Amino acid sequence: MAQIIDGKLISAEKLTKLRQEVAEFVGAGNPVPQLTAVIVGEDPASQRYVRHKMVACKEVGIASETKWLPANTTQEELLQLIGQLNGDDNVSGVLVQLPVPEHIDERTICNAVAPEKDVDGFNEINMGRLALDMEGFVPATPLGVKELLEHSNIATHGRNAVVVGRSKNVSLPLAILMHSDGKNATKALDATVTICHRYTPPKELAKHCRQADIIVVAVGKPGLITKDMVKPGACVIDVGITEITDEKTGKRKLVGDVDFEEVRQVAGHITPVPGGVGPMTVTMLMYNTLKAAKTQAARRLV
């Protein structure tokens, strides 16, 4: 029976560590780090996500602020606000909660956030830096997966890993972090990595997964990874989150992409949904915000 990788617990430990680091940073005479989130429109899910982030800020001692803009905000107005935040020395990190309304170009917005305040890691410059194994901001979810693997002492060097999905905010950054050179700035994981996606035939997906020591799946298709696709002892990380109706209780519940009850019988390690990768995402955003504050403080000293 697989060992459960308890994302809630690991996340709580990491938050405790971050709280100490923030306290030390501030204790050394630096200003309190601040994360500013921008929401455009009234999407309830976005509001919920931002609220979670603000709660985490409070937990670790990072100041936080949310800027609410109406759904009819123009792209120009949003860019203006981002420009203000980029130039504001009190703001360490800026995140624009996605999605933005359709009349606003998401890519333009992501690129407008100053690279050194881009705690989401969505600016094209930070994506380039990650690809080049350079210091920069890595999106929180792939960073959280890396943290879970390391915390659970999962061997990755020279092992076979499969990343299922090819999203730009999770799967690709993770595939880069998993295959790249551990001796470079990103301290990557030196695994052999296979990237599977919607056009990978199901039989091939199963074959690749069965050869994997580590499977990370980030697709959003409940039940995609079944027991027969997992090598005994493999580590299975489930990034998928889908809300479904529980057949027995009739209630809504969150599930991942992995058939958890079945797969846990063969896997060596497995993350649950909820309580696996999810909690790590917000935590690693805190990590990125502190990192931003530290980098900015170091630059001001020069």
Place this chain on the structure above:
Amino acid sequence: MAQIIDGKLISAEKLTKLRQEVAEFVGAGNPVPQLTAVIVGEDPASQRYVRHKMVACKEVGIASETKWLPANTTQEELLQLIGQLNGDDNVSGVLVQLPVPEHIDERTICNAVAPEKDVDGFNEINMGRLALDMEGFVPATPLGVKELLEHSNIATHGRNAVVVGRSKNVSLPLAILMHSDGKNATKALDATVTICHRYTPPKELAKHCRQADIIVVAVGKPGLITKDMVKPGACVIDVGITEITDEKTGKRKLVGDVDFEEVRQVAGHITPVPGGVGPMTVTMLMYNTLKAAKTQAARRLV
């Protein structure tokens, strides 16, 4: 017996097409595109590479210029020259021949070339754009491999591809181009991609390769890919180039990473070394330079 993918021929055809496109572009009243190469120091290999590039420019009707700087040029001086070239409307593309002397930081130099003139695709912004499937400059060698695959009608959609190597100028851009979404700006190839590298155990490398419909190897280890590692009918693209002494003749010669004589007996398609990927690299640099000139002309119209 494998069909030989004749890089010389495909390259010559592409150059002919590019010459026509350059003529049309200039005929429409645009200035002649210009590529400026910068060499720092006296490395003979660098001089030879740049000469090849300049010859190709002449062939397609692109103006060219080489700036020679002494080996003791400071980073500041080099950055100043790049800044001048960035600001010079007569210059469409700028390339700094690598390697630069050790006292100069390669990454700082690559990032200093304006993204819209970065025909080598080595600026972190172009790397980020490639990773995000956005319009930008892709390094010439991976672009050349894509061109060879397409020209030879090698099916890639949903097929298994293995990229051996994890260099940032060839393997990683290629892995991105091969697995990403063909419907986005980079017109990527929708393959399932496995990235193998120095820490992939030899047995695992062999296994991954045997499952591949396409193998691209870019390592610089002669004889790395042997017959038993190749699935009958697979397409084998050899990016490796190593100079060795021929045991029979005692003469120096170039070889790739693939045991060509053996592998051609099982592969469906194969590129020779020399005469495979090599010629495509310079050709795709011409493609990038024309693209740069066109983009800049379009911007000036706005």
